[in-house]
Amino acid sequence: MEPWLFLPPTPWREAISALGTGVLSRLEEIRFRVDVPVMLYTDRESIQLTHEGVPVIARGQDIRRILAILVDHSLYARVEELRQGYITLPGGHRVGVAGRAVWQDGHIVTQTDITGLNIRYARDVNGGAKVLMENLRRRGIAGNSWVIVAPPRAGKTTMLRDLTRWFSQAGWRVVVVDERSEIAGPGTGHRGFDLGPHTDVLEGWSKSEGILTAVRTLGPDMVVVDELGPEADLDAVIKARHAGVEVITTLHGSEQNGLAGARLKRLWQSQIFDAVVFLGRSPGPGAVVGVWPPAPWGRDGIAL
Amino acid sequence: MKGIGALLVLGSAVWLGRALAKPLRRRVMLLEAWANCIGFLIPAIVWQQTPLPTALSDAARAYPILSKVLNSITQQLAERLIDVGTAFERALVEESALRPRDRQLLGDMAAKLGTSATSYQSDMLRTTEALVRQVAKEARGEDLKQARLVESLISLSGLALVILLL
The missing domain is CATH 3.30.450 (Beta-Lactamase)
Structure with missing residues (x-):
């Protein structure tokens, strides 16, 4: 058990x-x-x-x-x-x-x-990242900075964990900014989930401070951060992208609501992400239910 | 033979005096150790925010006279069944040198330990530390005097018995 x-x-x-x-x-x-x-x-x-x-x-x-x-x-x-x-x-x-x-x-x-x-219960599921990667490559999305959007309990954090492991195992230097200790799940002084050999974890840091500190001091190829919140988080993500660091992050939301969410709208309009990936709960958590390719050739071909 | 008998009686009287005075001396040592231990817990909790079981384990290593009680508390907490107050209560029962008032002081602290923000923990621990130090100071004055008196009286009784027998 x-x-x-x-x-x-x-x-x-x-x-x-x-x-x-x-x-x-x-x-x-x-x-x-x-x-x-x-x-x-x-x-x-x-x-x-x-x-x-x-x-x-x-x-x-x-x-x-x-x-x-x-x-x-x-x-x-x-x-x-x-x-x-x-x-x-x-x-x-x-x-x-x-x-x-x-x-x-x-x-x-x-x-x-x-x-x-x-x-x-925090689950560690292997394989979701590979499927998502193949899905995005099939759609011609070559970049690796993505926003994952999903409602609660749709597998955002699990997907983020698997993506971290996938990139780390592929040799990328990944920094996880884990404000709530959910992605890495560490015990006292020990690693929790397997996040690959090239991953550093900033545990308990606020997202904005963690992202900027990671870029400044840990020389990452990629920063992974869960559930972006206030404007300061978005600013930090944009700064990291402008510094040439890939960012994978998540937001609460759904494809139906689309750009009604102010944060997704701002990230979308900033044109710093290569794709917006929507996850859903059906047929199971982590199911990819939609992908928006990079702006400005985005959804419905409308430049935003 | 008389000399050996006299030595045995005298030795027994001294031993008995020390044995009877031991709890009084131990109480003083325990109270002083508890005051120091609480002082040790303040930075561990307030500054380092160390989890309570770890802080208590560290304190057990720092204060060997309390190690039995503190280790018993951490073991009980590790079973994840009871609260801190109950764990303290059960562990302190084993320490017979403490008086009900001493247990009450430590029990009151235990009931609040780990249940609030650091600023409240700090105030509560500092207050308890001051109270325990005060009790320890009183015990050093009274209990040690009483311990010396018990030792002297019983040793002298032994000596008097030897003189009478001789």
Whole structure:
């Protein structure tokens, strides 16, 4: 059984270990919500967690205890993550945290009264990068700077990890700016996922600072960064591209919404990417559902 | 034979006095070690943001007199079943030299350890350190005096017994 399943304490651990291997192999998420049964989510269904036939219910104190155990009783080291609504566990597994925001001077500083935990399994899937690469080359896209756009749980981070490994194994010097420790999934002082022999990881750095530091000090051929956020991130990506560094990054979105998203529109208009790749969940996470070739000969041949 | 008997009685009295005074001396050493240990934890938690089990393991190496208790706590935490307060409580039960007030002080600290941002941890640890130092200072004054008194009284009783027997 995957070690991540043992992260919650008893009685949840026993209940999870009693699940059949069929469920365990497809398990994607465990959700603890206060005062309701714990739910398990696989790729195709949701199941109530039961222990000896009785649904397992998490109370407020249970959720506090689980959170304390998940963060190794060291919340002081996770305040920034908690403020952003998640905790990353060794192995890159992410725990979404739902609670009451604590405001100070007009900013959210942390969360309290935690009422929900969503433990999400980080998978390492080989082969997606190769398929995507072949797909892009078939379309005549020769460059290696791409924006991967997808809705949540469509396999963006998994694809990014596989692409990192692929380029690194091909001899590229890759720097991963891993603000949330999800791509590399390191343990204390150890590497997590295999990201290839030529990959450096800037763990916990903000994306903008990490990208600029990587370009300035680590001499990368490529920078990989997940989920671009505010303007500063976009500025840093554009600077990296102008410095001659390839960048692969991701954005939340979908092909239907297209350029309605301000960030994708700005990246598209900056003409610094060779392709925009859209991923979807069907037939499975990581499925390529659309590709926009480089602007200005982009979608529908319209120069933007 | 009398001389050997007298030496044995005297030796036994000294040994008994030391044995009875040992918990009092140990309490002083423990409290001073705990105060230093908390001082050690402050930079580990506040500055380095070391995970608590690692910080406690490092402290166990730095303060051998606390190593049994601290290692027991880290082992319990590694099982990922209980909280820090419970782990401290269970581990401190094994340390008979501490008084209920000492345990209460350390237990209060343990209940809050690792549960808040560094600034709050820093304030809480500094306050606890000051309190433990104060208790240690009092113990050094009172307990050591009492320990010396117990040793002297029992040794002198042994000596008196020898004189009477001779």
